[in-house]
Amino acid sequence: MVTRRAEAAGGAGATVDEGPAVQDHYPADAAHCYGCGARNPFGHHLKTRWADGSRTETITRFTPGPEQTAMPGYVYGGLVASVLDCSGTGSAALAGTHAAGLDLEGDGSLRYVTGTLEVRYQRPTPMSVELVVRGRVEEVKGRKVTVALTMTAGEDEVASGRVVALQLPDEMRSS
Numbered sequence: 001m002v003t004r005r006a007e008a009a010g011g012a013g014a015t016v017d018e019g020p021a022v023q024d025h026y027p028a029d030a031a032h033c034y035g036c037g038a039r040n041p042f043g044h045h046l047k048t049r050w051a052d053g054s055r056t057e058t059i060t061r062f063t064p065g066p067e068q069t070a071m072p073g074y075v076y077g078g079l080v081a082s083v084l085d086c087s088g089t090g091s092a093a094l095a096g097t098h099a100a101g102l103d104l105e106g107d108g109s110l111r112y113v114t115g116t117l118e119v120r121y122q123r124p125t126p127m128s129v130e131l132v133v134r135g136r137v138e139e140v141k142g143r144k145v146t147v148a149l150t151m152t153a154g155e156d157e158v159a160s161g162r163v164v165a166l167q168l169p170d171e172m173r174s175s
């Protein structure tokens with residue numbers, strides 16, 4: 001299914017969510033992740049898509065709830081890190097699959113884990129507002145993908161970071 005969703009009012013006007021979510025094409029034996037696995041009933045179920053036709057920009061959305069509170073009205077920083085983390089690995093999966101010449105819907109997605117996660121908390125993150133994470137693929141090198149990330153809440157950029165993701169090692173696959 002192709003999705004085109006206009007950016008929320010006040011955001012970057014030209015950005016749209018483009019095409020299928022990569023997480024919907026993860027192999028079943030690697031779809032249990034708390035952040036992004038469709039097979040984890042307790043997780044965030046993040047969905048990451050290309051943000052435009054360039055195949056370098058991605059978009060992921062998540063709206064936190066009161067159970068993810070740091071101080072009343074503000075989001076727990078670990079949740080912010082978690083959303084950035086799986087937005088990064090999802091972006092890496094999109095980029096790595098594309099770079100390998102594979103078709104997401106026909107071939108499925110390559111799967112990536114976090115090697116390094118950097119997070120900079122720039123402003124307190126307000127509760128119950130949709131968080132929009134934009135990823136920019138900086139490099140695809142062999143089994144490694146580097147993605148720069150920003151998170152906005154409404155008009156405000158609340159966090160930024162970078163993920164270095166590596167293709168899922170065999171030892172982590174379920175038998």
Ligand SMILES: CCCCCCCC(=O)SCCNC(=O)CCNC(=O)[C@H](O)C(C)(C)COP(=O)(O)OP(=O)(O)OC[C@H]1O[C@@H](n2cnc3c(N)ncnc32)[C@H](O)[C@@H]1OP(=O)(O)O
Pocket residue numbers: 030031032033035085086089111112113114115116141142143144164166167168169172
């Ligand atoms: C089913 C999967 C769910 C995934 C959900 C996504 C979010 C997650 O929570 S993932 C869980 C947390 N992450 C982990 O547990 C990963 C644990 N670490 C590992 O398994 C390994 O160290 C791993 C896979 C990251 C790298 O090992 P390996 O594939 O052997 O890397 P290696 O061949 O040595 O290096 C390849 C390249 O990556 C770089 N690299 C290796 N490790 C890292 C790292 N941790 N950070 C940054 N770069 C790294 C190397 O420098 C090398 O770069 P270059 O090609 O430029 O010289």
